[in-house]
Amino acid sequence: MNPDAPFPGRAEAAPLLITGARLIDPAAGVDGAMALLVEGGRVAALGPGAERRAAELPGVERHDAAGLWMLPGLVDLHVHLREPGQEGKETIASGTRAAAAGGITTVVAMPNTLPATDSVAIVELVRAKAREGGVVRVLPAAAVTKARQGAELAEIGELARAGVVVFTDDGDGVANAELMRRALEYGAMFGVLLVEHCEDKALSAGGVMNEGTVSLRLGLRGWPKAAEASYVARDLVLAEATGARVHFAHLSGRASLDLVRAAKAKGLRVTAETAPHYFALSEAWLAEHPYDTAGKMNPPLGSEEDRLAVVQALRDGTLDCIATDHAPHGGLDKNVEFDQAAFGILGLETSLALTLDVLVRPGRITPARAVELLSAKPAELLGLKGVRGTLAVGADADLCLVDPEEAWTVDPERFQSLSRNTPFAGRTLTGRVKRTLVAGRWVYADGRGILD
Amino acid sequence: MGTLGRKDLLDLEGLTAEEIGMILDEAEAFREVGLRPVKKVPALRGRTVINLFFEPSTRTATSFHLAAQRLSADVLDIKVGDSSVKKGETLLDTVATFEAMDLGVLILRTAHSGSAAFVARHSRASIVNAGDGMHEHPTQGLLDLFTLRRRFGRVEGLEVAIVGDVLHSRVARSDVWGLLKLGARVRLCGPATLCPQALAAVWEGAFPGRVRVVHELEAALEGADAVQVLRIQLERLQRFLFPSTREYSRHYCLTSARLRGAKPGCLVMHPGPMNRGLEISGGVADGPQSAIRGQVANGVAVRMAVLHLLAGSEEAA
Ligand SMILES: [Zn+2]
Ligand SMILES: [Zn+2]
Numbered sequence: 001m002n003p004d005a006p007f008p009g010r011a012e013a014a015p016l017l018i019t020g021a022r023l024i025d026p027a028a029g030v031d032g033a034m035a036l037l038v039e040g041g042r043v044a045a046l047g048p049g050a051e052r053r054a055a056e057l058p059g060v061e062r063h064d065a066a067g068l069w070m071l072p073g074l075v076d077l078h079v080h081l082r083e084p085g086q087e088g089k090e091t092i093a094s095g096t097r098a099a100a101a102g103g104i105t106t107v108v109a110m111p112n113t114l115p116a117t118d119s120v121a122i123v124e125l126v127r128a129k130a131r132e133g134g135v136v137r138v139l140p141a142a143a144v145t146k147a148r149q150g151a152e153l154a155e156i157g158e159l160a161r162a163g164v165v166v167f168t169d170d171g172d173g174v175a176n177a178e179l180m181r182r183a184l185e186y187g188a189m190f191g192v193l194l195v196e197h198c199e200d201k202a203l204s205a206g207g208v209m210n211e212g213t214v215s216l217r218l219g220l221r222g223w224p225k226a227a228e229a230s231y232v233a234r235d236l237v238l239a240e241a242t243g244a245r246v247h248f249a250h251l252s253g254r255a256s257l258d259l260v261r262a263a264k265a266k267g268l269r270v271t272a273e274t275a276p277h278y279f280a281l282s283e284a285w286l287a288e289h290p291y292d293t294a295g296k297m298n299p300p301l302g303s304e305e306d307r308l309a310v311v312q313a314l315r316d317g318t319l320d321c322i323a324t325d326h327a328p329h330g331g332l333d334k335n336v337e338f339d340q341a342a343f344g345i346l347g348l349e350t351s352l353a354l355t356l357d358v359l360v361r362p363g364r365i366t367p368a369r370a371v372e373l374l375s376a377k378p379a380e381l382l383g384l385k386g387v388r389g390t391l392a393v394g395a396d397a398d399l400c401l402v403d404p405e406e407a408w409t410v411d412p413e414r415f416q417s418l419s420r421n422t423p424f425a426g427r428t429l430t431g432r433v434k435r436t437l438v439a440g441r442w443v444y445a446d447g448r449g450i451l452d
Numbered sequence: 453m454g455t456l457g458r459k460d461l462l463d464l465e466g467l468t469a470e471e472i473g474m475i476l477d478e479a480e481a482f483r484e485v486g487l488r489p490v491k492k493v494p495a496l497r498g499r500t501v502i503n504l505f506f507e508p509s510t511r512t513a514t515s516f517h518l519a520a521q522r523l524s525a526d527v528l529d530i531k532v533g534d535s536s537v538k539k540g541e542t543l544l545d546t547v548a549t550f551e552a553m554d555l556g557v558l559i560l561r562t563a564h565s566g567s568a569a570f571v572a573r574h575s576r577a578s579i580v581n582a583g584d585g586m587h588e589h590p591t592q593g594l595l596d597l598f599t600l601r602r603r604f605g606r607v608e609g610l611e612v613a614i615v616g617d618v619l620h621s622r623v624a625r626s627d628v629w630g631l632l633k634l635g636a637r638v639r640l641c642g643p644a645t646l647c648p649q650a651l652a653a654v655w656e657g658a659f660p661g662r663v664r665v666v667h668e669l670e671a672a673l674e675g676a677d678a679v680q681v682l683r684i685q686l687e688r689l690q691r692f693l694f695p696s697t698r699e700y701s702r703h704y705c706l707t708s709a710r711l712r713g714a715k716p717g718c719l720v721m722h723p724g725p726m727n728r729g730l731e732i733s734g735g736v737a738d739g740p741q742s743a744i745r746g747q748v749a750n751g752v753a754v755r756m757a758v759l760h761l762l763a764g765s766e767e768a769a
Binding site: 205212213216217218219220221290291332335336337338339340 | 465542543544562564565566567569570584585586587588619622625648650651653654691
């Protein structure tokens, strides 16, 4: 059993045959109508073989998914579940329910919890909570530095031995260049993935939205995209010098993406993600919704030029993944003056729909590329190639069924998340998650909600 | 709701030229009231006006207080150090406690851009923005327009220079919107750190070619009908925005010698309080071209007009 499999102690689910769907699995080179058979929480057979085997098995549950797309369960590298410490905003239970509703079956839980996830004890606490109340798989990330203070390395070796793959001080970057250099060198011994939140806090200090025409008009302090790009540049130099791999979280600006593109061309071991809001929105949203704190996140929404650069980078491979940076906040944090409000917006329940609506439908990327960005590539970065991010025989039976033609209107009141902070409220999106399966068990069905 | 047909005065960006004209005409009428021995009219009798200031400003608070008093309103001044309210109570909580007092008009000054609009969305009372962070200070903008109109008989066609820390100035933003709507042209002037070229783009869409950004004071003054000098805040030094007050005044202090480069009779304004010798010389501030003293008296008339048009009954002064 995978260490992150939910539902321990539950009886094994019956074999399941899903028929009629278009299976889109770029990691396996598959795109076409195909039956899929699940046994023992894994993909047991595909195509005619699946139907034949199902005919031999007793008690097979059959699910007709005609007209739907079947995707490997989405893997989200960047989720703030807020537990332990801020359970009023989200819990592991509520956050994983939100993930399931969004077709996401594996989430990487950010370590800026209270206290910070910087020790095996807290990692184990998160895992225990996930086994107890979670409905999708949770991989706790750990802090790079003790208590995320940016002063001393966390016990990366110990944490890696306990199965932690992702290390990040997200919320902050590792500001001290020497410490970052050592983290890269030291972490490389254990093959961990160092994830940087790129923000030069001297440049962004006091900034609450992108520096540009809109911030000048609204009289809000600007957060210049140079704060992101200069950080990316420093880390690329350090990655080259150490030979270690580095992954950039939530890139949002044209200049950063140009740097990453050039570094990849040079052969550096660098990967990067963006979040749906950076390809779906620009600072123009704040011009239309002045001082609406649902449009406040870190890094801030950029210019239209930045947005188009994000779309281009998703197309050309400069960006490897789409991750949500799901950041729940309650009214006390958001129903205040703009410059007083917390940074961050929800993402789990709109990520796939935004990708389909904004990128796939207008033909900016293919459905297969969307699956790479949302599932295959993030799984590979977590060292789960062949296990997640694909529905090849032997892989974990984590998947979602999607109606690519169904239009729906985002209504935060119907979210599984405990929070409501989204700039997409009221927006109609085409493409909807109909069902989500984790470890061979249905966890979500549109119209019925979470299937406990 | 008063004759203006809107609940709040949040900014000049959202007003039409006609609405601005209506306020200035009304201010003209109230200016006469200020010259009478009995300076009171019953326009706001029985209404409660609260002056809620989260930033110290004797000048603006007093001006609003006098304006409300002359309209016979019940006026309450509340000055809050940001610290006392920050203890868990939000701005909305604070405002909610006043709503219970049958609040007519809330005059609000805070350090946070957008706060007046934010409160206006959640409150039944009329909100008058008395300065929200770096965003706008609409009654100051109206007062400057009033001063210009009294001096020149019109605002249309005037060339107006605004000099100093435009980036952080709510006064400058209100001035520019008002000036453009009434048909003036604007030169913004200051060092690139306090007056970036990018500022011009804010108004380029609605008023193409009407705002220029220049970094030399001499260029800003050349052919100017009026100049608004902004206060320099010394905290800006901590964010590396200019090297020293000495160097600032060497480049940007409005002196008599520099003023000679403007049109003869160029009107000098300053929203106050002044740093004499830093952004404006004493000679210019007290000189014959200065409108600074008159601006204070006009301020009461303009604020009476705003309060009356927002919340007054139909029969006028
Ligand atoms: Zn971050
Ligand atoms: Zn984050």
